[in-house]
Amino acid sequence: MTVTRFAPSPTGYIHVGNLRTALMNYLIARKSGGTFILRLDDTDRERSKQEYADGIMADLDWLGLQWDRVEKQSERLDRYAEVADELRQSGDLYEVFETPTELDLKRKKLLNMGRPPVYDRAGLGLSEAEKDRLRAEREGYWRFKLDQQRTEWEDGIFGHVSIDSASVSDPVLIRADGQVLYTFASSVDDIDMGITHIVRGSDHVTNTATQIQIMHAIGGTPPAFAHHSLLTGPQGEGLSKRLGTLSLRDLRAKGVAREALLSLMARLGSSQPVELKMSLDEIAEGFELAQFGAAPTKFDAEDLWPLTRARNQALPFEAVQERILGLGVPAEMAERFWRVASQNITTLEDLGHWWALCRDGAEPVIAAEDAEFVRQAVALLPEPPYSDATWGEWTAAVKEATGRKGKGLFLPLRLALTGQASGPEMAELMPLLQKVRAKG
């Protein structure tokens, strides 16, 4: 039984980076008929907010990434305390007392000597008497004693990974104020909840080494790990600074379609071509972790637009009927309007532009050399309303009168009527036009 989880901390909204992680875990579970758990890693009490938790769930809902169960770390504090006691007894957890300032000093000193800034384990050498004296001054906190060997695993994406744990500081698992830290809570949860596969960003590879050790210490068997590469911007720059503008809700507000987002994020960085899929089932079908590369992946939000366009153009009239009527399009014209406009939109918001053009006419665009031609042509155009035949009849008449044909005939007329060089099939558009501003 496959069990995966998406474990965001509710300290912000979902962005493209998170989404990739969530999606991969979701797809792995779905592909094998397993369980997908949404786990809110909310042990950081100062930064975690209900508002963000709600936002994350709303975003996952929108995407259709349905979770089978929600877990909250804040509701499992007793369990963490219990496991922590076991680790204290086994000697895996030891008490330390350095202040942040002291630690900072130690780090700088080591760095100056050209040595790696690894915690010196001073706490391990403290006698009971010394600890008592320190406890009288301040609250102690707890570090996990890493075995300073290499920690290795077969990564689902990176292949064989080997981390030298001697180059990693013993992680703090429990703070002076008693707060349980992510590294610990997460390890306990993954074991308790029977997680079988963890996919997360490659920013966690070092964590994985220490968490594997923690999992062993609490008597668990580590799940299979896979670390996906991190996204960078189109220039290869780190995405973290720009993540604010790449939140799901912002993209959604800009009109990005969920199918576009899912289709791109499930394939970007893999050897599979990115093509529009209309359902998560279709997306899951070709999804293989092993097809993802380990190199940083460039993400360009612009790539979402062609997919969004393809998705919107594929929508049946019924799906947009309400929206179109909402624009004020008369019911008898609605279906034709969709047929005509749908091929020329990116987001559904663009429909408003086309309807405004039909209703109010467009500011004509007339090149200087076409001015006389357009004047002649417009004089031959009757008043609205128009029929299916209007365009053919009119252009034939204009051709007759001016001798123009082909591009020289049609493009100036299109520009005069719609103000744009590209757009819907003119013959189809004409019956929708209520006004032609070029007629003055």
Add this chain to the structure above:
RNA sequence: GGCCCGUUCGUCUAUCGGUUAGGACGUCAGGUUUUCAACCUGAAAAGAGGGGUUCGACUCCCCUACGGGCUGCCA
């Protein structure tokens, strides 16, 4: 500074020592549509640099350069 990982067409990537280095997106050019778009066909386009190993290296090893990550009493 230390520890991980990475580097193939513009982009995402395939290639598990011998290939005309393949595909997809994008770009460009033709075709088609009495215009644009859509569509069809075609083209241009790549192994970071330097050393090894080998009959033979994109592929294995080392060095350099560059990119990303980690190096918190954050996650």
